[in-house]
Amino acid sequence: MTNHEPLALTVLGLGEMGRALAAALLPAGHPTTVWNRSPGRADELIKAGAHAATTIGEAVGASPVVITCLYDHASVHDVLDPVTADLAGRTVINVTTTTPEQSRELAEWARTRGIDYLDGGIMAVPEMISKPGSLILYSGSAEVFDRTEPALRLWGDSRFLGADAGLAPLCDLAILTPMYTMFAGFLHGAAMAASAGVSASDLAAMAAPFLGAVAPSVHHFAEVVDGGDYAAPGQQSLEFSDLSDFVAASEAADVDPILINAVQTLIRRQVEAGHGKDGFSRIYQSLRRS
Amino acid sequence: MTNHEPLALTVLGLGEMGRALAAALLPAGHPTTVWNRSPGRADELIKAGAHAATTIGEAVGASPVVITCLYDHASVHDVLDPVTADLAGRTVINVTTTTPEQSRELAEWARTRGIDYLDGGIMAVPEMISKPGSLILYSGSAEVFDRTEPALRLWGDSRFLGADAGLAPLCDLAILTPMYTMFAGFLHGAAMAASAGVSASDLAAMAAPFLGAVAPSVHHFAEVVDGGDYAAPGQQSLEFSDLSDFVAASEAADVDPILINAVQTLIRRQVEAGHGKDGFSRIYQSLRRS
Numbered sequence: 064m065t066n067h068e069p070l071a072l073t074v075l076g077l078g079e080m081g082r083a084l085a086a087a088l089l090p091a092g093h094p095t096t097v098w099n100r101s102p103g104r105a106d107e108l109i110k111a112g113a114h115a116a117t118t119i120g121e122a123v124g125a126s127p128v129v130i131t132c133l134y135d136h137a138s139v140h141d142v143l144d145p146v147t148a149d150l151a152g153r154t155v156i157n158v159t160t161t162t163p164e165q166s167r168e169l170a171e172w173a174r175t176r177g178i179d180y181l182d183g184g185i186m187a188v189p190e191m192i193s194k195p196g197s198l199i200l201y202s203g204s205a206e207v208f209d210r211t212e213p214a215l216r217l218w219g220d221s222r223f224l225g226a227d228a229g230l231a232p233l234c235d236l237a238i239l240t241p242m243y244t245m246f247a248g249f250l251h252g253a254a255m256a257a258s259a260g261v262s263a264s265d266l267a268a269m270a271a272p273f274l275g276a277v278a279p280s281v282h283h284f285a286e287v288v289d290g291g292d293y294a295a296p297g298q299q300s301l302e303f304s305d306l307s308d309f310v311a312a313s314e315a316a317d318v319d320p321i322l323i324n325a326v327q328t329l330i331r332r333q334v335e336a337g338h339g340k341d342g343f344s345r346i347y348q349s350l351r352r353s
Numbered sequence: 354m355t356n357h358e359p360l361a362l363t364v365l366g367l368g369e370m371g372r373a374l375a376a377a378l379l380p381a382g383h384p385t386t387v388w389n390r391s392p393g394r395a396d397e398l399i400k401a402g403a404h405a406a407t408t409i410g411e412a413v414g415a416s417p418v419v420i421t422c423l424y425d426h427a428s429v430h431d432v433l434d435p436v437t438a439d440l441a442g443r444t445v446i447n448v449t450t451t452t453p454e455q456s457r458e459l460a461e462w463a464r465t466r467g468i469d470y471l472d473g474g475i476m477a478v479p480e481m482i483s484k485p486g487s488l489i490l491y492s493g494s495a496e497v498f499d500r501t502e503p504a505l506r507l508w509g510d511s512r513f514l515g516a517d518a519g520l521a522p523l524c525d526l527a528i529l530t531p532m533y534t535m536f537a538g539f540l541h542g543a544a545m546a547a548s549a550g551v552s553a554s555d556l557a558a559m560a561a562p563f564l565g566a567v568a569p570s571v572h573h574f575a576e577v578v579d580g581g582d583y584a585a586p587g588q589q590s591l592e593f594s595d596l597s598d599f600v601a602a603s604e605a606a607d608v609d610p611i612l613i614n615a616v617q618t619l620i621r622r623q624v625e626a627g628h629g630k631d632g633f634s635r636i637y638q639s640l641r642r643s
Contacts, residue, residue, distance in 0.1 A: 188570075198559060240541050241564055246633065251527075253637060263637075267572045269490070270531060278564040280536065289552050318641060319640050326537045329611065350609050
């Protein structure tokens, strides 16, 4: 095998994301083996040129690099533990969503068994794979990242964060947090709008472009947090950000204010500590315990 | 005065937003009078051609249409109540942030005093006024909206929602809710990332494009909510959306999980009611009390 032959990879786990990852490797000529615990998920991939392994042992033996895209941390162990001996000398790139601690545990598990390990956090939904906007964070073995990057970049923009395997899942969770809170906030807004007969779709038509337009504001909050001067000019003050109107309007619309109350609590802690004139980003201090 | 002469307007309140609104009217030739409770805010506007009134009575008397862009509902009354007689026969367009109930109160206050009333909710930060992405919602008098729309559209995309004056502020709050929860979620993520030495700015560089890319997903949630079939295919299930990993990783990073716990509570209510296989948008049902 020369350096010019595309790397062979195995993808374990053919949920929507696993199928998208495998599908992206094939057009680039990577010999791709796929496997799933339950059968019937590989049909489209076989048509596109993938080899479907019938056993996990066969799947692992087929490629020097094994991608795990499974349900959770426990399922990674369920699938890999029985084939530990086959994995020795090979590389595991685990893109299953896990906590930082779980990724560190897997990295150590791999190290003591002679398996090279890279952790990946996929910042994309399956439909976004290989398309603009797809970002995948990696941490763990820099050597693995450098060696496999030509394949990894087929999935999206690839970023290596450092040797601590927990870094990618930590940043993954840190970036998914505002996504989940935004989505939940939208459904809160939809419940408010419904009280006046405005449909969720009508609200989405107004909200989606607005949310896209304000998302880059996180850069400004970040600058203030990193700079540490919460009184820097040009910020919306915590006093002005008081969400009492939101809570009152939610109650009036029979909407549970639990979510907006959580933000209000973070704001009030700083206002009550005398920082009401400081910018909104000061709620960072309400969130940090140490 | 013919129909072809630009409408004269008065802007009361010269905070950042009020100044942006007045500044946008001048290049289009609208005779623009400005006034602020405390002096010294009008200098740039005077240079650009605005007339600065020295009393509120002069300000109101100068134009058939008076824009109020003040701190809150109470300050609208503080400013307008003393000049009620001068306002009779004129039009008030109130873009001050208020609750739906407060806007309805102002509409009724205006109606009984012979004042035409339109309520506006500005979905933009001051820098966005007159630029792409600026959206302003209106409700109340359709006649006022039709008559003033050529001026209103100078500030951004203008949308009239209906005769109930509370509609614009309701949709305003409904759209700002996911903005605030997203911003708070980002600061939560920044606190998590800091625990591993990742700066808020580095996190923002990864998070901002991602959040912009996922914002249009609110259309899909809205379709499911409006359709009422939370089991429709193609959705991420509530079970898979369980945020236990987020809570555990937040605790491990010494970050108060109050915000992510609020979303988790909304998810768990539905899972515990037996709807774990349904899509994430089902948390809408956790939010509605009636």
